[in-house]
Amino acid sequence: EPEVTQTPSHQVTQMGQEVILRCVPISNHLYFYWYRQILGQKVEFLVSFYNNEISEKSEIFDDQFSVERPDGSNFTLKIRSTKLEDSAMYFCASSDRVTETQYFGPGTRLLVL
Amino acid sequence: GNSVTQMEGPVTLSEEAFLTINCTYTATGYPSLFWYVQYPGEGLQLLLKATKADDKGSNKGFEATYRKETTSFHLEKGSVQVSDSAVYFCALSFTGGGNKLTFGTGTQLKVEL
Secondary structure (H helix, E strand, C coil): CCCCEEECCEEEECCCCCEEEEEECCCCCCEEEEEEECCCCCEEEEEEEECCEEEEECCCCCCCEEEECCCCCCEEEEECCCCHHHCEEEEEEEECCCCCCCEECCCEEEEEC | CCEEEECCCCEEEECCCCEEECEEEECCCCCEEEEEEECCCCCEEEEEEECCCCCEEEECCEEEECECCCCECCEEECCCCHHHCEEEEEEEECCCCCCCCEECCCEEEEEEC
16 A cells, blocks of 8 residues: 655754655655654644645744755755754655545654754 | 644444544634544544535534534544544645645544453
């Protein structure tokens, strides 16, 4: 069964450093998303992406964040200058046009020190 | 705005007990409703969904019925197993590609022998 994959599974970084989180969505999906879950809190929407453009972004997704689909398979989330409060689990998801059901990857746990 | 409210956890049950996890939503319009499950150390998995009023979603013995009149989507299972121990998230989304999921806070279920 096709699945969304994410790398790395864990990342530790120093405050102020740039991080890039990578995702490979399901191959025939057209819509891509990033969510985050701060420990013990709800899953929060960050951004959605379609046709090489951001479709929607939340107020969390400020200028420090960017997304990119650099090739036909990867979808990345970049945090330019990490803050302590960026520590969270980051989930990538994708969906197709027919069912519109979002399928999630296993997540990347980011720890900012 | 749109929101999802779930019952507080953790919920602790004995194996073979009946499970209900309450979920209510607030939305303008008629969203699709979802239950996602997060097993320890893993990502979010779609458990079931319903796209219109009176639809019943079901999977792995879990059921939930979309009740427009009470704006609810309660999750039920007749006989839980230890392997059902996980965090359960209720969520909503509107149809149309790329629409974000809005999640509840999650309810942790612990099933004991």
